[in-house]
Amino acid sequence: MEPIELIAGVWVFPGAVNLGVIAAEGRAVFIDAGLDDSAARKLWRWAEEAGLKPHAAILTHAHADHFGGAYLWEKRGLPLYASEPEGAMMENPEFEPIFLFSGASPHPELLSKFTLAKPCRISQTLAQGPLELGSISLEIVALPGHAPAQIGVRVGPVLFCADALFPPEILSKHPIPFCHDFSGALSSLRNVEEAEVVVPGHGPILRNAEVRGACGEFRDRLEQIKDLVFQETTNPKSAEEILAKVAAELGAKLQTITEFLLARTTILAALTALVREGLVEAVLEGNLLWRRR
């Protein structure tokens, strides 16, 4: 993991989850912490070796791969910042596997570190707008959709957009991206599209035309999923039956319970969007089925 300096004082640490550092006058603010303590430990060491004192960390959303390492920073006394209710989830991470398992006590597979992070305490709640941290000036950007209250961080021309955008490289590996709310995801994408330099949570750093291209492809994929879900409601089907059809159509291989449940959440989000548009309704025919109105 070699850091890349994007503009003076702003670095990306590329990895399974891209982490960020913004520094000024000897202090550093971290963006996201990674899945567990290994990247968090390396980032801290790098900052100290560069003569930077860790000042705070901004956690973009309550998915284990983005905040799992934050408990280590909390132990070292670093204040952690997050939005609400993402921060509440980070303090009570057992809710992530419970939500994925429809509120029931979760299947043991969901208790791995990929869906159950160690808890961390949030020092300050963040809302959209400018933020001064010591001599570091940045802007918190609301990017809901992938998660209920996901945030991004803008500094100069750079936007750390977390999972508001999955670039083509990631979409080809995960054809059904996790989505909590379609209309939020689509409007957040318009914010991402305006940035000159975008650091997504996963995949390569994007610049200028690459940003527009990747946002276009991601928007097309979300709309394609919604269209495929709508097509499948000609005859009433369960969400799981619709998922099987959409996965086959997009070549998504759902090989674990976790992958299946993550993709099912996206299908349910598409169904909610179609219900809100008056196109689909839920019917109870022994099972909970979805059909066109």
Ligand SMILES: [Zn+2]
């Ligand atoms: Zn995520």
